[in-house]
Amino acid sequence: MRAYPIKTRYIRKGENFIPIVIEAIKNSRIKLEDGDFVVLSEKMVSTSEGNFIDESKFTPGILAYFCYYWSKYVWGYVLGKLLKVKEDKIKNLRKLPKEETLKHKQAIIETVGLLYALKPYAEGGVDLTNVPGTYACPLPKNPKKWAEKLYKEIKKELGVDVVVMISDTDATYKVLNFYITALPYAIDGIISGVGVFGFILGRLADVLKIGGFAGCTPLAVYGDYKKYTIGELVRIAYICDRVHKTIKNINEVFEKYNTYIITEDILKKLEHTPVVVVKMKEEYKPVK
Structure with a gap:
């Protein structure tokens, strides 16, 4: 597989992200194929919901x-x-x-x-x-609804049957044969809603060599995804998290704009890649 970050403009609070994502994919010149993954940052969905x-x-x-x-x-x-x-x-x-x-x-x-x-x-x-x-920005209130809407719009506008995933950067851990996260919810197959205990169990599994970090956490998936294991889905979410271009050091932004407050005007000037297309049939080739 190979992952491609898709650049969009900053999505404002309460703004519908779906037409923006469709347009960004078209402008990327990446040709979507049946079975590709379109993975969205949970933050973009929450922002669109106005969930601040x-x-x-x-x-x-x-x-x-x-x-x-x-x-x-x-x-x-x-x-x-x-x-x-x-x-x-x-x-x-x-x-x-x-x-x-x-x-x-x-x-x-x-x-x-x-x-x-x-x-x-x-x-x-x-x-x-x-x-x-x-x-x-808390997690999206209804990520599965948005994943389904984007899936249907991509199928209508671009004529392809993809898998849409909304994921969070927070970890999913493997503990023996189980998957667990410290988030309030996740896709079926990942134990969630246990708060700090999910984090403790995950870290303990790593210390005891009975598991550990498995990937990032899918919050919702829509499309033909059931042929993939939980381990594969959290790995895809992790790969997408690694290629997102987000603020890595908030202090650098403060220094660049001579401020201690991040404003919407500053956010509009930063580069945003909240969407990643994963070509499942394309071989990964390291950049030389």
Whole structure:
């Protein structure tokens, strides 16, 4: 297989992404074939739904303080080391800014629940990148509906029978013969809705050599996908996540635009590739 990122303009809150995606695929000069995958970032779908929360409006309670100290000290100095969390993430946990983190944890508690706020980072799929101001972007409310709509529109406009996937960058882990994620939901075949325990079990499986990271998490799939295993689907989601061009270092954006707030105007100037086409029949050829 081979994956191609598809460039689109920035999709504004509440804007229908489907015609934008169709036009972007046409302009890419990539010829879709039956059986290809069209994989969408969950953030684009959530943005289209208008599914934003303003973290500045949340007032931290006692559980938010608990989650803040839990992440900074328990994860930062104990569990992170035991479960072999990456060293750069451990360093970031130890330096968590108090005021912003408290509001963020409170937003997670009220939006998806305490079990997700206890995760050290990437809690419940609530995304802070590529969104303006103090907004955060929870997972799409109805990803399967949007996957079906895009599938039907591609078939109508381009005359091909593809597989449409909406995926999140958060991990799916293999534990023995089971797949599990720390997200609130995922496709059938992946255990979800268990919050921080999905993360702990996944990291523990890696430490004990009975599993570990398997790929990224498909939230919805539509089309002829049942011939693929869960392992293959999460691997496709992972490959697409690796070729997306997104903000890697928010501080570089702050420095470039001399600001501490990401505005919609800045987001419009950045490069966005929230769609990836995966040619399932095309052999991957490394760039020399």
